[in-house]
Amino acid sequence: MYREIWNAINDWAYETFTAGRGVNLPFFGLLTWCVRDVYEGEVGKGKFVKKRVPKFLPSKTFIQANFLDMKYKDGKELVLVKQEEFNATRLAIKYSTILTKDAVFSGTRDIFERIGLVAGNGLKMVRCFVLRRAPALCPRFRTSLFN
Numbered sequence: 001m002y003r004e005i006w007n008a009i010n011d012w013a014y015e016t017f018t019a020g021r022g023v024n025l026p027f028f029g030l031l032t033w034c035v036r037d038v039y040e041g042e043v044g045k046g047k048f049v050k051k052r053v054p055k056f057l058p059s060k061t062f063i064q065a066n067f068l069d070m071k072y073k074d075g076k077e078l079v080l081v082k083q084e085e086f087n088a089t090r091l092a093i094k095y096s097t098i099l100t101k102d103a104v105f106s107g108t109r110d111i112f113e114r115i116g117l118v119a120g121n122g123l124k125m126v127r128c129f130v131l132r133r134a135p136a137l138c139p140r141f142r143t144s145l146f147n
Contacts, residue, residue: 001099005107008095020052022083027112029058035079055080062112066120 013023013031022032034055037048060072088105096104 001103002107002111004096004099005104006111008091008099008104009108009111011095012091016084017054020081022081023086024083025086025108025112026059026061027109028062028115029056030075030080030083031056032075032083033081034075035081052081062116065113066116068116068120 009025016023017031017033020033022030024030024032032055033052036051036053038051040046040049055075055078057073057075058068058070062068063070063072086108088108089101092099092101092104099107
């Protein structure tokens with residue numbers, strides 16, 4: 001069941017990310033694109049180009065509930081793309097054939113609670129949000145979640 005829920009979240013996040021938007025997971029945080037002006041070219045001959053860089057901002061609730069040793073950042077000082085809100089009904093209908101809205105909602109909460117317990121206890125864990133096909137989308141995507 002958890003695998004099916006994770007796959008549905010994964011597919012939704014991938015589809016949303018490839019469309020150029022971020023995803024807002026209320027139990028976990030905001031996974032989005034940060035838009036930055038980057039200078040490309042030689043000094044005096046180059047120009048500024050807008051680049052999208054993946055950014056993860058854990059939610060205040062996630063940080064406090066799991067006693068994480070980090071400060072909450074709301075991202076207001078950053079230029080972020082538009083986010084799509086988590087919708088359990090949409091995930092159950094569009095990305096799965098066996099899940100219900102309630103199963104997606106409670107399963108998602110459970111998954112992120114378990115991730116928080118591992119992170120809060122300081123245990124070693126893979127600290128990346130694994131989106132299928134994400135490395136092709138953005139080579140730098142597999143960066144640390146909690147930076």
